[in-house]
Amino acid sequence: MVQHRLPMLPSAGEVPWAASVNGVEKQLNIEGNAILLDVLRDQAGSLGTKRGCDMGTCGCCTVLVDGQPRLSCLTLAAEADGAEITTVEGLADGHHLHPIQEMFAECGGSQCGFCTPGFLVVCSALLEENPSPSDDEIKCAIEGNLCRCTGYQQIVDSVRAASEILTSGRGVGDSTAPKSDPHPGFAGE
Amino acid sequence: MADSDENSAADKNEDEMVGYRQQPGKLPFAKPGSGGKDRFSRPTDDAMIPESQGGQKAQPWGPHRHDGLVSGQVIGKPTALVDSRWKVTGQAHYGDDVRLAGELIGRIIRSPHHYARVLSIDCSKALELPGVVAIATGADAANKFGVLPVTKDEHAMAVEKARHAGDLVACVAAEDEATAREAERLIEVEYEILDSIHDMRDGLEDSENPIHDRGRYHIGEANVQKRVFQEFGDIDGMASSAVASHKQNWLFAGVNHAATEPHAVVAHWDPSGRLTLYTPQQVPHYVHRALADVLEVPMHQINVHRTFVGGGFGGKSDPFPHEMCAAILARKSGRPVRICFDREEVYWINRGRHPSRIEMNLHADDEGRICGIETDALIDGGAFASFGHVTTYYNGVLHTAPYEIGAFHYTGARVWTNKPASGAMRGHGAVNSRCAVETGLDDLAEQLSVDPITLRLANLLPPHSATITGFRVTSIGMRECLERVKEASGWDEKFRKMPLGKGIGIGCGFFISGSGLPIHWDPNKFPHATVHLKIDMDGGVTVHTGAADIGQGSDTVVAQSVAEVLGLPLDMIRVKSRDSDTSPVDLGSYSSRVTFMNANAAISAAMQIRDELLDATAEITGADRTKLVIGDRRIFAKNDPAVGVSYLEALHKAQEDRGALVASGAYRTPPMGRTHKGAAAGLAPAYSFSAYVAEVSVDVETGQTKVEKVWAAHDCGKALNPLSVKGQIIGSCHMGMGQVLSEEMRYGRSGHLMNPDLLDYKIPSVHEMPEVVPIIVESNDPEGPFGAKEAGEGPLLPILPAVCNAVYDAVGVRTAELPITPDRMHKLIEKKCKSSGVKDPLDLSAPRLEHSALQDTLASRAAEHAERDLARRLDDDRQPYHNGALFGLDPTIPPDEVDERWAVNVIPSEEYLASPRLAGSAWKHTERRHRGDA
Structure with missing residues (x-):
């Protein structure tokens, strides 16, 4: 077998890059050919964005670029220069x-x-656009994301439940509040 | 004298103490969280308290030994995973998310050849590259390792030979990934290419260069890694009494776990000279052992830190060579090294389900009894042993239940080929042969003109019985599973009655709930699982367990068990399960053992704390200790709830003079099984059962198969967390559906893996996923924690045969090759058209069923057995029941002890060897030690 491998070095050279990542303005020097996923994980500190396949098949790396879901492993960082990334x-x-x-x-x-981070950003974009999606709309939104554990059913359930919260206008409580009543049996006595 | 004076003074007035004393009323313990301000207390949730304890929870399967520990807190309630908020905020750190200061990036140099001798490795050019810090080769790690102590056949990197394309040859650590990849290119390896084998059948033959050399134990000069021969029951009688026989030659493609997280590892030797390995592992303890072997440092010098695991399914349960590489590179370079796989490398390391050739023969007699199962399974192990020793047994022994059978003949062989190694994958070893058995039963039912569900219901083993191979089966919910899916799916209105292209099918499953044999030690010496608890003044409980949470929710189930016994809300329990430094040794997450074994160990530890709390309460209140019960953060007298104290008061009383309470609980399986060779394979303290009905539609013109709906009943004993149990059932359907319809590791003509990526390796997307109706059956296992058994692997088994049988119902063709891709289906339909003389597939007719007289016989036998089973499960003083009673033998004695026709035989006879089946032909070789020439 003959191996055809191109040299990896030298690099394309560094270029300045600026974007808003989760509301924080980032000004970085990145490799000119850098992939958005790498910049987010290695330079912008977003380790929550996951690398699953590097070829746009699994959806784990999905982020929102100007509100739209994008596969960050198939996006050149330069394409997102100046964008708002979530x-x-x-x-x-x-x-x-x-x-x-x-x-x-x-x-x-x-x-x-x-796979959760990818699903979450996709679903948040869906709910932003359509706060009460049908099951089919939910399925179409997440068709680019693979999940190996859940079989998707409880994911669809989750989106439906989130949609109910959003449309009812209820918020989600502060996660630092005590989970269980600190004075059990005390209230109302 | 002075001493006795002082003592008598103290006796006179206990309140008079010498020295400084805390003033009453000052510095009270923080009250939030103390609980029990209410003087009166009730159980948290009466609906969750079992009837046997005076609560409202119905117990149709009788009381359980843990009933008295139920406080109504969390057990049985849908519970979010305790770590789920880490996952949804992106703060869960998986293998590649561990970033240490000064880290280097490691890359693996892999063999491009299927089988080659490594003649030389020249690293000089690579070492000259600026940024390259360390390079390691096989010469740096001479010691072998492997997941099973009996088959250690792996090296960190190739020593002498590379055994499959993608096998590790060298590794490099550099300042960044680009440099590491460039160094990879610059390392020059000289190979001598050897003749590789790719067809598993070739592995059975003698070879000039066997892939491994087992020394004296080598089987012939072949590539047979393991062979099994087993005969039980009336072997001679099975064919003669058969009125219906099924025979099918199956070919199952290999499948990969395809966990979304690629393998990754970080190794760091700290300034004290200790190694910490950060790895997403299902079984940290085996890596711990293997690292010690390979690195030649004692185990106490190593801390294995389990990161969050992005899906395991068996694919992260071996100790891996890249984990050794990271440790070696980090040692050489003096800096932390991180290695993260590409998706392609995940397929090179594989350990997925074995490609298999299975010949299945089933026989039924004139009373509709299954008088014989003959299985011959040849499994393709790829280049390494991995768990293969066990897989070879599991392909046979795990289909000896849930049916009572007259004879069981199994020949199995696992061969090495020059492919990425197969290993353990969800449903380990049981999935393929289960598919073959269940589709065979469908065929037998067809031949006998009876309903396949009735056929199954009339042949089930009763609860608390022994299988033909001597497995002790306790709780069995098989009958309920079958009855409930039958009803839920509207079976009677649909089966053999739907139009062409629409079909419905049934499949069952049986799986171990925790392997009875801890592979590294004698089960009678050390426990299978140990859990430590620590409770300090804050009242929160720290749980130390080595159980590896891989997303299935093991941390949650252990926390739930402790919370339930101590009457605490779940947020007061914190599980520490990551570091081998602080976690008790645990066998990890495989063989569906965690819920059963770790929850049992957790309960036993919590019971010790509970005892101390009850003692303290009795001391404070003066109440009768035996009348005390635990409710939500309050301990009180059952007959007078006003008598009691808060949890914190009792805790602080118990902590007097000693500080934090600690407890250690362990679980060990009871002595089980028989003594023949291989008797331990498949032994488990409990078994799970499942029955699925799948409804499919097949486009007869294109061969496209779609699963429309699945009714999935699983007997998990007791659903400790119904949310997770349902998640496991649906997730199992997803994975099994992938294997039956689309997933396949495809090898090209030259033996090269053609689809090592998620684009061509097709796991079902949301659009392929049918609606799954999970049905939980709770058979209340006597030894399970609160009655629970496994729910992670067993639910995968039935989906494959259910779909295959539904396909037959839809178009009348039996598939014998998985996955059923449209092209394969199309060919089968074409063949069917030819044989039935129709031109247009739309003119084919779907199979129809006219019940024979046997149907009524079976139905009445099933009804009788239902009563028998009910009586057995509620009878505390039941007689033994050995497989064979259905055939007229005394159920109280193992049949081979009373009837000479019922054999137990693990050595093939001369007669068998004269004309062996495929895998059976592995027995034509003699081990070297038994040959004159060795």
Whole structure:
């Protein structure tokens, strides 16, 4: 067998790059041929964005670029220069989770959790656009994301539950508040 | 004298103490979380308290030994995973997310050849490249390792030979990935190419260069890694009494776990000279052992840190060569080294389900009894042993239940080929042969003109029985599973009644709930699982367990068990399961053992703390200790709930003079099984059962098969967390459906793996996924924690045969090759058209069923057995029941002890060897040690 391998070096040379990542302005020097996924993980500190396949098949690396879901492993970082990027770390409002996050946790939408960041950003974009999607609309939105644990059913359940929270206008509580009543049996006595 | 004076003074007035004393009322313990301000207390949730304890939870399967520990907190309630909020915020750190200061990036140099001798490795050019810090080769790690102690056949990197394309040859650590990849290119390896084998059948023959050399134990000069021969029951009688026989030659493609997280590892030798290995592992303990072997350092010098695991399914349960490489590179370079796989490398390391050729023969007699199962399974192990020793047994022994059978003949062989190694994958060893058995039963039912569900219901083993191979089976919910899917799916209105292209099919499953044999030690010496608890003044409980949470929710189930026994909300339990430094040794997440074994160990530890809390409460209140019960953070007298104390008061009382409470609980399986060679394979303290009905549509013109709906009943004993159990059932359907319809590791004519990526290796997307109706059956296992058994692997088994049988119902063709891709289906339909003399496939007719007289016989036998089973499961003083009673033998004695026709034989006879089946022909070789020439 003959191996055909191209030299990996020298690099394409560094270029300046600026973008808003989860609301924080980042000014970085990146390799000119850098992939957005690598920049986000290695330079912008978004380790929540996952690398699953490097070829756009699994959807784990999905982020929102100017509100639209994009596969960051197939996106040159330069394409996102100046954009507003939202990763899974940018969904929550402080300690108040986004309803889609809360419901993925509560309804079994996340098992091993590796594909979860991709699903979450896709579903948050869906709910942004369409707060009460039908099951078919949910399925079409997540068709580019692979999940090996859940069989998708509880993911669809989670999106439906999040949609109910969003349309009802209820928020998600502060995750730092005590989970169980600190004075059991005390209230109302 | 002075001493006794002081003592008597103290006796006089206990309140008089010498020295400084905390003033009453000062510095009270923080109250939030203390619980029990209410003087009156009730159980948290009466609906969850079992009837046997005076609660409202119905117990149709009788009481359980853990009933008295139920406080109504969390067991049985849908519970979010305790770590789920880490996952949904992106703060869960998996293998590649561990970033240490000064890290280097490691890359693996892999063999481009299927089979080659490594003549030389020249690293000089690579070492000259700026940024390259360390390079290691096989010369740096001479010691072998492997997951099973009996078959250690792997090296960190090729020593002498590379055994498959993608086998590790060298590794490099560099400042960044680009440099590492460039160094990879610059390392020059000289190979001598050897003749490789790719067809598993070739592995059975003698070879000039066997892929491994087992020394005296080598089987012939062949590539047979393991062979099994087993005969049980009335072997001679099975064919003669058969009125219906099924024979099928199956070919199962290899499949990969395709966990979304590619393997990754970080190794770091700290300034004290200790190694910490950060790895997404299902079985950290085996890596721990293997590292010690390979690195030649004692185990106590190594800490294995399990990161979050992005899906395992068996694919992250071996100790891996890249984990050794990272440790070696980090040692050489003096810096942390991180290695993360490309998706392609995941396929090179593989350990997926074995490609298999299975010949299945089933026989039924005139009373519709299964008088014989003959299985011959040749499995393709790829280049290494991995778990293969066990897989070879599992392909046989795991289909000796849930049916009572007259005879069981099994020949199995696992061969080495020059492919990425196969190993353990969800449903380990049981999936393919189960598919063959269940489709065979469908065929037998067809031949006997009876309903396949009735046929199964009339042949089930009763609860608390022994299988033909001597497995002790306790709780069995098989009958309920079958009855419930039958009803839910509307079986009677659909089966053999749907139009062409629409079909419905049934499949069952049987799986171990925790392997009875801890492979590294004598089961009678050390426990299978140990759990430590620590409770300090804050009242929160720290649980130390080595159980590896791989997303299935093991941390959650252990936390739930502790919370339930101590009457605490789940957020007061924190599970520490990551570091081998602090976790008790645990066998990890495989063989569906975690819920059964670790929850049992956790309960036993929590019971010790519970005892101390009850003692303290009795001391404070003066109440009768035996009347005390635990409710939500309050311990009180059952007959007078006003008498009691808060959890914290009791805890602080118990902590007097000693501080934090600690407890250690362990679980060990009871002595089980028989003594023949291989008797331990497949032994488990409990077994799970499942029955699925799948409804499919087949486009008869294109061969496209779609699963429309699945009714999935699984007997998990007791659903400790129904949310997770349902998730496991649906997820199993997904994975099994992939294997039956689309997933396949395809090898080209030159033996090269053609689809090592997720584009060509097709796992079902959301659009392929049918609606799954999970049905939980709770058979209340006597030894399971609160009655629970496994739910992670067993649910995968039935989906394959259910789909295959549904395809037959739809178009009348039996498939014998998986996956059923449209092209394969199309060929089968074409063949069917030819044989039935129709031109247009739309003119084919779907199979129809006219019940024979046997149907009523079977139905009445099933009804009788239902009563028998009910009586047995509620009878505490039941007689033994050995497989064979259905054939008229005394159920209380193993049949081979009373009837000479019922054999137990593990050595093939001369007569068999004269005309062996495919895998059976592995027995034509003699081990070297038994040959004169050795």
